[in-house]
Amino acid sequence: MxxxxxxxxxxxxxxxxxxxxxxxxxxxxxxxxxxxxxxxxxxxxxxxxxxxxxxxxxxxxxxxxxxxxxxxxxxxxxxxxxxxxxxxxxxxxxxxxxxxxxxVSARTWPLYALPVVFLLIVGAILWRRFRRRA
Known part of the structure; x- marks a missing residue:
């Protein structure tokens, strides 16, 4: 064996x-x-x-x-x-x-789009906060 x-x-x-x-x-x-x-x-x-x-x-x-x-x-x-x-x-x-x-392909487009989406979300949150204070 x-x-x-x-x-x-x-x-x-x-x-x-x-x-x-x-x-x-x-x-x-x-x-x-x-x-x-x-x-x-x-x-x-x-x-x-x-x-x-x-x-x-x-x-x-x-x-x-x-x-x-x-x-x-x-x-x-x-x-x-x-x-x-x-x-x-x-x-x-x-x-x-x-x-x-x-x-950029069908599999990789989120890698390019997600940072832009995150920046837009952060920008919207900051805009709302500073608008409330003013």
Whole structure:
């Protein structure tokens, strides 16, 4: 029984071991040959958040996932895709959190509307209080 359990645990750990030994994507650390394309890729990478580090852009992070994202950005820029299309693709794949540039959508509009509503409520309360005193 112990042998079977050890074999099962070893089989479950194999994907983790294989993932750690995978070489980085080709364009994770290598720049594009065209300086204009590399500048566009770099500009986009600085506005995308590393999902592992969460406080760094993918341009600054050394995490393997950030390297894969840099690779994707560079090959898509080299293929002629527009930076906003690449940003949209990454946001569909990883969620809105990946972008430092927030987008107003059906899910995020309350984040923009609620502060305005709170300010209006506070303003109305203060106006009524000062009106009573006068």
């Amino acid at each position: 112990r042998g079977l359990l050890a074999l099962l645990l070893a089989a479950m750990a194999m994907p983790l071991v294989a993932q750690g030994n995978a070489p980085p994507a080709p364009y994770a650390y290598r720049q594009l040959d065209d300086p204009a394309q590399e500048a566009a890729a770099q500009e986009l990478m600085e506005t995308l958040r590393c999902l592992k580090c969460q406080s760094q852009s993918i341009a600054d992070s050394d995490a393997p996932m950030a390297g894969d994202m840099r690779h994707q950005v560079r090959i898509r820029i080299a293929a002629g895709e527009k930076p906003e299309d690449i940003r949209s693709w990454l946001m569909q794949r990883y969620g809105d959190y990946v972008s430092y540039a927030p987008v």
